[in-house]
Amino acid sequence: MRTCIAAPGTFRIIIHKPSYCVLNLRDESHIQALGTDPSGSTVLNTKNFPHGDLSIDEADWIYEIANPLPFKGSTYILRSWADESRLDPSRMRLPSPPETSLGKWLAGQGLNATAITTLPRPLLLALATSSTDPADLMVLAEHCCSFTATEHGEPTGILHHLTTNNQLTPVVHDHELYEAVANNPHLPEPYRIAMLIRPGIQGPNPIVGDVRSDTTHVYEYLRTNSYIGGGHYAANMAEDAIRYDIRTLSIDDMVALRHLYYQRTYGRLAEEMELKSGSSPLSEDDLEKLRVLIITHPDRHRITSGATLWGWNFGFDFTPSGYRLHASHQQVHQQFAMTPGQSREITEADADFRPFSSGDMVREAVEQYRQTRGRDYFADYLQAITTNSRIDGRSDLPASLVVWEDEQVMLFVPKAQSSAWELQIMTKPQADGTWPGNILETDAYTRRSLDTALLIAQQVLAHRGARMVTTIEYSTRFFTDHINQPLLYLLLPKLPFAPGAFTEAQLRFICGHYPEDFAAACRGSLAEIDTSSTK
Structure with missing residues (x-):
């Protein structure tokens, strides 16, 4: 099994210390002038055309870390780059866009x-x-x-x-x-409202829910022309609560955005079970009561939905050549749906073939780990995170991967980042030893912790200069056989120097820093930003 997690809860890595010989098969040399040096002498490209075979002695070390999740490939850290980032943490920060007029x-x-x-x-x-x-x-x-x-x-x-x-x-x-x-x-608000934000200007998608208070306002749109059976939903900040910048997003905003996700999910599940949840918006208390009713009800087997689907594309950009680089619009919005539990129409009768849910890949890793090693995957993973040692072996420097945590969740830097600035959020095991694996299994305290962790993660990344961040959820299916699989969120920033190419398509991710140093930089950002908005 390909994973960096090893029993009884440590990380294992591969260290490449390259020294090798190269047979020179070139026939001709094409020596040309490249320009001149400060003295006016010609600079030639002679180094590009060496004579004889080459001996490469003691090239830069490379640390190869298999992703904890086997389906996400491996990360490669070049020691010289990472050492430079350790000495100069500003390398793990993007500059603010310049003033332009x-x-x-x-x-x-x-x-x-x-x-x-x-x-x-x-x-x-x-x-x-x-x-600007x-x-x-x-x-x-x-x-x-x-x-x-x-x-x-x-x-x-x-x-x-x-x-x-x-x-x-x-x-x-x-x-x-x-x-x-x-x-x-920087476009004045009246223009943005008229062009993009006012309900209806982006099309006739019906608004089927909202949350409004003195501090926030969010609409829930139904997208009927969806690739998800049953449609999908989008929680959008409203025209009187414009949020183009993470620094303007508050915990009230995040709770409202996520409340619509919880409410829609619980409401649809109750409907599938023929329970009456009412047609009025649910309070936090009502939401928790409905959740408990669903998970304890004897008719929960009637549920036909398979799992939740949730994601958040933050940040918009568009190239002069016509490539849209990220989200459909800058105004903060999150999307969610439920995947079908079983398709009624398949070309070949196969009871094991189900509509895709990304959390299934995590479950397969958990099961494979149990089969091959006889141990609990996430128990070992959590132990490895909490007892982490630095990749470079330095014991005099910070080794923690944790950015923020409370009793319910942990925000951390994964040992093998599949985006150079990746952060992850994971629910922790409950008092009875079980892990909440989807939002139906999370109580009110855990949901609030998740909302807080998502906001803190985005604030930290924004403080480092990230302007485009993809966030995805890996969840378990509803009411499947018990398995110790937590609810996972991955925050994957898009960076200007790493847009993704064939290397990433092969699930090889190149990183220029040690994860421990990025975690320390994120904790530094967290200490500098105003966290009062998360309370």
Whole structure:
């Protein structure tokens, strides 16, 4: 079994200390000038054309760590890179985007800002995502669509027209530019509300739930045109609670976003069991009562859904060449659904073939570990995390992988990161030794801990400079045979220097730091940020 977890709860790694010979099969040398040095002498490429065979002695060490989860490949850490990051933690931080204003530059050249609209389209897209000047962005917004406005020119909405199907749709002259500018946090709010946030502007998706208080407001949209049978849902921050930046997201926001996920899941399960959960929004107390009723009810076998599906794409970007790099929009939103327990239509009769749930891959790892080693996978994993030793063997430096924890959950840096800044959240075993494996098995305290950990993780990553983060959930199926499998969340930042290529497609992930040093950097960020919003 491929995993870095070893009994009785330690991590094992492979250390490559390369020394090797290379047979030189080149026929010709093509010596050319590369330029000149400071003295004016010609610089040649002679080092690229060595004579004879090569002997590579004591090349850089490479640490290979099999991911704890066998289906996620391996991580490779180059010692020299990681040592540099240990000595200079700023290497594990991204700079803030620079202040950019084309309008001010044009004014300095004696030109009017309206000249922006004459730029080639790739430059318009670049400006739409990178400008920090509201004036630039208003010019672009008015260039790509037609607004209705007050007598003072403030947008109130988008002009609509009838399509060939006799449907009303917004008048948008350039859809990609429209998306790029509307997702820029520096565009004034009235424009963002009109273009992207007001209910209905993104389509006729019905709002089937909401949470509103003095401090937050979230809508729950139903996406009927979903690839998930039964549709999927999106919890979106509302037009009077705009959250384009993690620094503006509060614990009240996170609890509201997640409450809609819990409420929809419990409500649908109750409906499948023919229990009456009511059509009114559920309070926290009502939510917990319904959860307990479901898990203790004798008719719980009626449930037809298989497992939950939850994810969060935070951060939007768009390249001048037309590639959308991440989420559909910058406004904070989370998506969720339930996967079917069993398909009614399959091409071959096979009782073991079920619709996919990502948590099944974790279960397979747990079962394989038990079969091959006779031990509890996550008990050993938790022990390995809590007693971790540094990869570089240094005992005089921080060795902890834990960023934050309470009695219910742990936020930590995985030993083998499949994104250079990956963080994970894991539920802890309960007093009776069982692990909550899905949100139906989490009580009110654990749900609050999960919400808090998700917010802290995003805040820490934002403090390090992350602007695009994919978060996924690995959960167990409802009411399956008991297995010690916790509920897992993986936060996977997208970094500008590691967009993913054939190496990552082969599940090989290259990392330039030790996980222990990244955990220390995250704890440092946590100490610096205002954590009052998480309480």
